[in-house]
Amino acid sequence: MLLALAWKNIWRNKKRSLIILVAITLGLWAGLFSVAVMIGSWDTTVNSTIDRNLSHIQIHTKEFKDESLISFFIPDGNNISDEISDLKEVKDVSARVLIEGMASSPSSSRGVNIIGIDPDREKNVTTIENYIVEGEYFNGIKRNPILVGKKLADKLGLKLHSKIVLSFQSVDTTLTYAAFRIVGIYKTESTPFDEAHIFVRKSDLYKTMNSQPIINEIAIRLNSSEYLDTTYTLLKEKYSSLFVESWKDLAPELEMTYEFLIVEMQIFLGIILAALLFGITNTMLMSVLDRVREFGVLIAVGMKRIRVFLLIMIETIILSLFGGIIGMALGTFTIWYFSDKGIDLSLFSEGLSAWGMPTILYPILPLYFYGVLTTMIIITGILAAVYPSIKTIKLRPADAIRTYG
């Protein structure tokens, strides 16, 4: 019977019910969306580094990790990289040749990391193609095309289509010189990166060195970062003679920011929940004040105080549940919408709008959070009702009825 009464009460005072409902909905939506934004912002930063050059997992030989000599190539590298690209978690694999050498122009020389790639495969693994500001991605120069960073081109005094001479120690340790032509110039957020990394076709390197198609590095892009841990363990076991690293090993500082993020998130959620708690409590207090006369009458005609208390609690529980469901729906929808379109961060930060490239944040929310947050919010809503309810049942019916409502 209380249930029926509670239900009727809810509909009797639509405005009040609506406010509490909306409060819960908003609270849940806020919780879900803000966590999604936080995780998304970290994810975006990590992803842009992973996409630019880190990749999810990298494989080298153990010797190569100590000294990056081209002679430390991965035995049977091409077969291994084909095997890995067949895994369903893997989006694609880039098998690269890595050489530390020099790049020279008529006016200057610089030490560089020469990265020999298969341009078509590389496109699926890293996003260097998107950073091209001049020229094209391996299109337009037939002989020995090379992609260089803007900072390096400036330092060497070179431009698009200029000749650049690379010198390096080939596989057989002889010093080799070869002329390349700049087919494209790229620019990333990291000028040190632009200054040090140049990209050429593996096939051109093999021709210059007159060598077998050896590779020094296998870079792996997964279909989703969800697969990271499992794939990493799998590959580590399978290729135990090689050195398998995930981006967490390669860039430990990125992982630290994740831990920091979790703490930040907990704190902010705490604040939002507290704000919600107070907000709802206040609203309910106000509302109870409004219904003082009504409750006074109920108690005066014999309703036990405990039942009045339960009545209010049930009303709140019903509202919280509905609020929870709607909030979750709203949250899911907005997260899904923005995870597709992305939020342009330069609207919020001057520092970022100075950058040439737009920085887009894609909110992301692992499934686990939906359940946790919804439960937390609903509980908060119910808790918020406790104090006002207690205050109510302490009423003296006579005074209550006489209240000028």
Added chain:
Amino acid sequence: MIKQKMKKIFPIITLVIFLTSILTAQDAKEIIKKSDELIKSESSYAEVSMTIIKTDWSRTVGMKMWALEPDYAIIYITEPARDKGSVTLKRKKEVWNWIPTAQKVIKIPPSMMLQSWMGSDFTNDDLVKESSLINDYAHTIVGEEKFNGYDCYKIESIPKLDAGVVWGRLLTWISKEEYYQLKVEFYDEDDFIVKSYLGSDIKELGGRIIPAHWEMIPVDRPGEKTIFDYHGIEFNYNVNESFFSEQNMKRVR
């Protein structure tokens, strides 16, 4: 009638022009080769001063050089005092330095190969680079000019397609009679001159008559240059491969 004659003459003329150009090209290559041979020999010993001139400082390095072309060389520094006794050894494409103050031999790792040698504009890398002038370029005589009182061939050298050289083209002035390399101009691909070499002070050294004073002038850095002065050369010096060793680095004087 005339048309028929033209038809016959035309291919002949073309052939003549073609042959002449081949000859000229061969000539150009021969000329370059000869001027190169004039100042080199399979083995040699030389006493040289290198003067480095920058806008705000300058420094002179005295040295003794033993060389077994093209793979081996030892350079012993005689002055200034702080560098005296340092030795650089080149074996094929590798370079070692002997440091007397530390009593140690250090092999120059690849990443340091493009650091300057002795503070000059030359790098360790330049020491090991083969003079690719003859083979990496296609040479043609493009004119005749008088330079410094000498009648010279003006030869243009254009890098072959795959050659690992940074230049767009080179222009060399070689005296017709004596094959002295008097001037070389280095152009980038946009045809801007980047540096030039000048040879002068022709005198007798080691039995040959050659330029004893060489200047390397970077055109984009006015006021700077590197100067080599040869004080004595012995061509076809009696030395073999075993001389160019790590142990010997410590022993030469």
Added chain:
Amino acid sequence: MNTYFHLAWRNLWRNKRRTLIASASVFFAVFFALAMRSMQEGSYDYMVDASVSMYTGYIQVHAKEYWDKRSIDKSMEISSVKIEQIDSIKHITLVTPRLESFSLISYGNVTKVASVVGIDPEKENLMTDLKSKLISGVYLSDNSKGVMIAEGLAKSLKVEIGDSIVLYGQGYHGITAAAQVQVDGIVKFTLPALNKSMVYLSLEYSQWLYSAPNRITSLSLMIDEASELDEVHSEVSNLFNEKYEVMTWPELMPELVQGIEVDNAGGIIMLGILYVIIGFGIFGTVMMMTAERTKEFGILISVGMKKWRLSLVSLLESLFLSFIGVLAGIIVSIPILYYLNQNPIPLTGEMAELMLKFGLDPIVPFRFAPNIFIDQFLTVIIIAMISALYPLSFIRKLNPVKAIRK
């Protein structure tokens, strides 16, 4: 006008409970907004500080073109007078000189390329906490003739404390720099790039080694308030002519800027979400409050009070309520935030360990600055006043007869 003020004021105090609850909602709003913003700005400052104290400092002074060319030939001489002048600039906490170059380092058969830095040992420690990275041996002193080398480098060379390594490279104006030096200490860095290449000498000794008497390649400056960066930068720039370059950390480490700004932007979105919630808290309270006074309004109007007068009084009530709430919020927040600014919340567990590994203080930082209070004060007042519009529209639509009968 006075009458209205009096009326509004008395109305508030007529029903203390209602007033208290309403202004409480504003109070909490301000409090939470302040707490969140203080934490966000605190963590922004913290991240910048942590990054710049790793090596570059907030501002660096070099000879012109040094940053581009990084050659010891582009070193400079700075008089102690100049350094004192910099020191006396407000907000500058540290001026650290360095002479940087790179050389070959060799031991036995192994030769590696190293980044060699001549430091003022005490100042360097104040800035980058270098002493805490010492894992064996002795820390450098001002006149040390030995080196401290990074752990990774020591491993590659297989050297231990007391061994003599050879440093070999090029000094100022092309003079060869070569010496045998003893390894006095080994330092360990978390970042592999540093751990494999750093070599430290005393400034005095490095100046002798590189034939660069009295010369340095950079002055690194630390300040106490990250927000004062631009001001300090222009003051420092005024001390130097065009033969020098004075650069700020965004110019020295542009890739860092992006990372921190992404975080900052995310924080603003979060703050926006908080505003939605607290805005709603206020609005809900106001709405309920208005509903509760339906009968009261109805009677007032039916005995002749013009609606617009009632609206005005209501507006004034809202204004007072908001101010009371906001001021209370600020007054309570000031000591709390100040305390937290001085004594940040310590972190524990895995998170703390990770931060310590990177040489970071495991804390949750709070910024205490006037701009935070001013910003939140204005924002919450605005939100409160927007909520105040509701009663106005309510009054407008009020049907007094119906209201009385409620």
